[in-house]
Each structure stands twice: as structure tokens, then as C-alpha cells.
Amino acid sequence: MKVYRAQLDAQPEQRSMPAGCQIVATKPPLTMPELDLDGQKDPFRAERNEAGAAGANALLVLWQRVVGRRNAECVNSSPITDCPGSFGAWFTVVLETYACTPDALSTLAERKPVPLTSPGPVFKVGSP
Numbered sequence: 001m002k003v004y005r006a007q008l009d010a011q012p013e014q015r016s017m018p019a020g021c022q023i024v025a026t027k028p029p030l031t032m033p034e035l036d037l038d039g040q041k042d043p044f045r046a047e048r049n050e051a052g053a054a055g056a057n058a059l060l061v062l063w064q065r066v067v068g069r070r071n072a073e074c075v076n077s078s079p080i081t082d083c084p085g086s087f088g089a090w091f092t093v094v095l096e097t098y099a100c101t102p103d104a105l106s107t108l109a110e111r112k113p114v115p116l117t118s119p120g121p122v123f124k125v126g127s128p
Helices: 034-038 045-053 102-109
Strands: 002-007 021-026 030-033 058-067 090-100
Touching (some): 045 090, 090 102
Parallel strands (some): 002 058
Antiparallel strands (some): 058 090
């Protein structure tokens, strides 16, 4: 199951999954530090497994930075894993799971990866 992302406060067309994706579930908002989002290989493993068991095949991470990095020695261009003792920025995160058709998944596969600037190595949804 692929993980996709969009900014929580983006316009609807910039944060929506393509036609052919049916929402299965939405989790309540949670607050997560950058270290949990970028410092782990698979930060949403449990949620992906739960979504798969419910019939979903895509996970959308909607995120919004609520507090920036506060450590002057840990500049934004540095990976959070290079900042020992720092949790980094803090984010509000909403997880949505979807059941997508093969065509919809193909559309998502054509989109370019988002640069690794929090949170995590995932792909952008919405308009290409």
C-alpha cells in the first residue's frame, strides 16, 4: 500500500485523491513531531496494515506544520535525523484511507515524489 500526502490546509483540488478512489475511513487529527514522521522508515505501518484489513489500498496523510523547528543548530535544510536530541517541527496529521481502482492508482503513480521536507518520503496527490 502506497502512502500519499497533501497539505491539510490546501485547496480541495490540491488535496483530493483522483476519481476512482473511494474513502474507507478517516482518523481523528493527531499531533506528531517531525522526528516521528521523518525519523522512522515506515511511520504509518500500523495504519497501513489496519487500512488493508478494511479493504483500502491507499493511505493519504494530510499534514500541517503547527510549530517550526526551534533549535538554531538544526536548520530546516538538515534531515531531522542529523539533529540529535531534537524532535524538530510539530505537525497536525489526519489519516484517510481509500480503496482505489487500478486506473486511479496508475494516475497516482504518474505523479512526482514530493521532496523529503517533512513529513516523509511519500507522493503528492491533487493536481500534478
